[in-house]
Amino acid sequence: MGTLPHIAGLTNKNIFLVEFKEPYVERNLRDETTTNIRSIIFSTKGGYLAYRTDKRAEVIKCADWSVAASIEGNIKDMLFSPLDNYFTVWEMFIATKELPQGKPNLHVFDIAKGKIIASFTQKNQTGWEPKWSQDEKLFAIQAGNRVLVYEDGNLERFTHTINAEKLHCFSIAPSTTPAYYFSIFALGKSGQPSVWRVLQYPNFELDKALVSRTCFQADKAKFYWNRRGTNILTLTQTDVDKTGGSYYGKQSLSYGDVKGNAGNMVFNKEGPVHALAWNPGNWNEWLAVYGHAPAKATLFNAKCDPLFEFGTGSWNTIYYPPEGTHILFKYPPQNLNSCAHVLLGGFGNIATGHIEVWDIRGYKRLGKCAAPDTTALQWDPRGECFLTATTYPRLTVGNGYKIWHYTGALMHKRECTDKEVLLAINWQPGTFPKSELSRAAPRGIEQAVIAPTGAYRPPGARNKPSTFTFHEHEKPHRPGENANAAPSKQAIKQKEKREARKARKAEERATGDTSPPAPAPPRSAFVSTGDPEKDKKIKNINKKLSDIEKLKQLKAAGKALEINQKAKIEGEAALLKELEQLRL
Structure with a gap:
């Protein structure tokens, strides 16, 4: 694998490659x-690129872009295993008079051996994909109400099964x-609830499940490990919300872990x-976007x-960078993995x-842009960067792609020419x-132009002042904080000190003077005059002079002062004269 990642794109005319460096030149990998x-x-892992036609699928080595394997057939879908050792394809299931039972239509291809090592029958394209463990030691495929588990790459005979009535779907944890x-999900029957479970290999008895959660309104489920x-x-979700409360169907979110802890999750904003x-860089955190528009985003442990x-x-989507990536900030913290962004x-x-990109360690927005x-x-x-694309047939006009820096800067864009459409585009994975x-x-x-957007206003309220205000939960903040509260005096003071230090360091770097600043001369210790009233006035004046000294330091550091702060500095001479008279 090279030192630079490639982008592979598919149009109605060719497969093209772009090496990620300026001037981002496209070259043909396959033409008309x-x-x-x-x-x-x-x-x-990014070692191979595969494409399919109506007659075959080909696997191409990314090292030299040569053909590694070719599989004949009317391939409709394809999949690589986690370690790039196996390539799986799915054909449309067809039954004929000669073969009323049909023939196997899912084929597993061993790339190193260059041959098909197993074939299975999967009639439906929805959920056809087999599952692999991360180390590829386990291979599992659903067959009706059973999950067949194979071991160590031997796909001729399964070694274990998971049996569950009305089994709908399953997944393998990326352990x-x-x-x-x-994890498995089984539909309920005859008024019984649906149920999802977590099982530990090879103890697949349902009564030994580590987690078992029921849900009455659920037609399908999606697992997030x-x-x-x-x-x-x-x-879990129903296809239709019979109460009419949601266009998306009724949803329910629950959680569990391999220690047996489980529960239901309730968000503080209603909606889907x-x-x-x-x-991916921190196994203990997850992010959700939820609620009626405008949707809310919250980070949870x-x-x-x-x-x-x-x-x-x-917002309605979340995109984390690949596992293990982080931004190298100018002043990185000790733990680089803490620089995760989303x-x-x-x-x-x-x-x-x-689009907004956030640093989820410092909880700061790094950049924003708009890609309609x-x-x-x-x-x-x-x-470091992300690409956005408008593809066919989802949209028939404006096809093309753009490359953005994580701060929102547009680095490159490519628009399709006349009679050309973009069908797909992918970034090469890898390290x-x-x-x-x-x-x-x-x-x-x-x-990048970000058009201002506003809430819908009925015709009768248009061209009139808006009375809309943000509520606390609609602004970024930590739980328990009041996002609308004004900063405290102490917080303002600390902020002014930080800004003064930054300005002073910037001035030192500009002049080349890196020596530490000379300490301010200490004020003489207070000596009582014997008159309590005079002593009180002297202390008050000393406090005002101390405040003036700080304002002078801020002014020297380049900080813009307000009118009342400038007036305080101008009154220093009068205070010194009054202090001298009090000490007589």
């Missing part, structure tokens, strides 16, 4: 002579330990759950305690394409060295 290319995917965990495979979020994601409220915004975006039914009509978004493997883009934002090729 390879007809009817339907889709492309990179392998999990980093020798323990393997499975954390990076270590120790904690899980399960989002738009997106959920675990932080594994115990579902809120850590930070991002407020509300035009992208919150609003696409689809949110026409603005609003975005149908695909992906981080680069180093976590690549950091570049200067992780430290500083580049000069954007154009100013």
Whole structure:
């Protein structure tokens, strides 16, 4: 694998590659002579690129872009295993008079051996994908109400099964330990609730489940495991909310862990759950975007305690950079892994394409931009940039892609020409060295225009002053803090000191003087005059002179002072004269 990641794109005319360096030149990998290319995917580790046509699927080595394997057939979908050792394809299931039972339509291809090692029958394209453990020692596939588990790459005979009536779906945790965990979801029947469970391999008896949670209104479920495979979020949903309360169907979120702890999650804003994601760099944190528009975003720990409220915004998606990536700030903390960042975006039914990138350690917004009509978004493997794309057939006009820096600077854009459409685009996964883009934002090729948006106002309220105000929970803040409260005097004082230090250091760097500043001369100790009234006045004047000294330091550091602060400095001479008279 090279030192720079590639971008692979598919149009109706070719497959093109872009090496991620200026001037971002596209070169053809396949042209119009390879007809009817339907889709492309990179392998999990980035070692291979695969594409499929109506007649075959080909696997290409990314090291030299040569063909590593070719599988004949009308391939409709394809998948790589976690370690890039296996390539799986799915064909449409067809039954004929000669073969009324049909024939196997899911094939597992061993890339190193160059041959198909197993074939299975999966009639439905929805949920056809088999599952692998992260180390590829376990392979599992659903067959009706059973999950068949194979071991050590031997796919000729399964070794274990999970049996559950009305089994709907399952997943394997991305465990980093020798323990393997499975989650399953089974539909209820005859008024009985649906149920999801967590099982530990190879103890697949349902009564030995580590976690078992019931849900009465659930037609389907989606599992969200954390990076270590120790904690899980399960989002269950009905296709239709019969109460009419939600367009998305009724949803329910519950959580569990491999120690047996479990419970239901209730958010503090009503509405659908738009997106959920675990932080890949921190197994103990997850982020949710939820609630009626404007949606709310909150960071939680594994115990579902809120850590930070991002407020509300035009969001419905969450994109974390790949696992292990971080930004190298100018003054990085000791723990570089703490520099995790996340992208919150609003696409689809949110026409603005609003994007914000946040540092979730310092809880600061790093940048923002707008990419309307975005149908695909992906981080680069180093976590420095991301691309947005408008693809066909989701949108038939305005096809193309853009590359953005995490601060919101637009670095490159490419628009499709006449009679050309963009079908797909992917960034090559893998481990690549950091570049200067992780430290500083580049000069954007154009100013990103973010159109101001406002809440809908009925015709009768238009052209009139708005009475809308933000509530506390709609502004970014830590739980328990009052986001609307004015900062305290102590906080203002500390902020002024920090700004004065920064200004002083900047001035020293500009003049080349790095010697420490001379300490301020100490004021003489207070000596009583014997008159309590005079002593009180002297102490009061000394306090005012001390405040004036601080204001003079701020002024010397370049801090802009207010009118009343300037008046205090001008009154220093009168105070000194009064102090001298009091000491006589």
